[in-house]
Amino acid sequence: MSKKKLLLVGAGGFGRMVAEQAMLQYDCAFVDDGQDVDIEICGIPVVGGIADLPELRKDYDLLVVGIGSNQFRAQVYEKAKTLGYGFPNIIAPSAYISPYSKIGYGCVVLQNACIQNGASVGSGVLLNAGTEVHCDAAVGDYALIYTNSVVRTGATVGNFARIGSNCTICNHATVLDGADIPDCTAVH
Structure with missing residues (x-):
């Protein structure tokens, strides 16, 4: 059985800790404005930045934000909510x-x-x-x-x-x- 696909927003320290847990259940990809697309971090591909969330929606239904800034995390969730993402x-x-x-x-x-x-x-x-x-x-x-x-x-x-x-x-x-x-x- 294939795993559901999940976007992880943030590939910094906290995002990588989230990824370690998320990989147990999901097929993960990172979204991070500070990383080049198509590199891998901890074996997980970077597929874009925040601005790419509308386009990525066609391939991903789920998203989790692993960024420590409370305000920024809320902004990303609000944007993603308007795009129809789910948040496990x-x-x-x-x-x-x-x-x-x-x-x-x-x-x-x-x-x-x-x-x-x-x-x-x-x-x-x-x-x-x-x-x-x-x-x-x-x-x-x-x-x-x-x-x-x-x-x-x-x-x-x-x-x-x-x-x-x-x-x-x-x-x-x-x-x-x-x-x-x-x-x-x-x-x-």
Whole structure:
């Protein structure tokens, strides 16, 4: 059985990490404005740039954005939505997502990340390796949470927020929309 075709937007560091997980399930190609067409990165061909998305739509139904800039990621998803692309979630086999949680579209959940019972994660969210979203916590659309950070029970992370590595968002704490929380910070 052949795999479905998937465009991966962004061939930088994060995009390559997304690709490692996506290749397990999809036949992937990169779209990246900073790379030459027809080269391969990690064995995956570069087939164009962002401006090529309308033309690429005839060959690809699915797209995931692996770029760390929350605003840019949202812009690409919005453009791709108008073109009719679908947005699967890319979930590492070692990640755990409770069947009693909610997760939006176009999310990336990397190795050993965990989304617990009653938690909700919006669309276009990037959860790096070791991230935990505890019971009844909420992560807004287009948020980015770096490695080994924890969003504790009942906490809220706003839309477009960026949480650095090794952070703890304490029980019932709120991180505002667009906030940028530095590495190793506790938010009470």
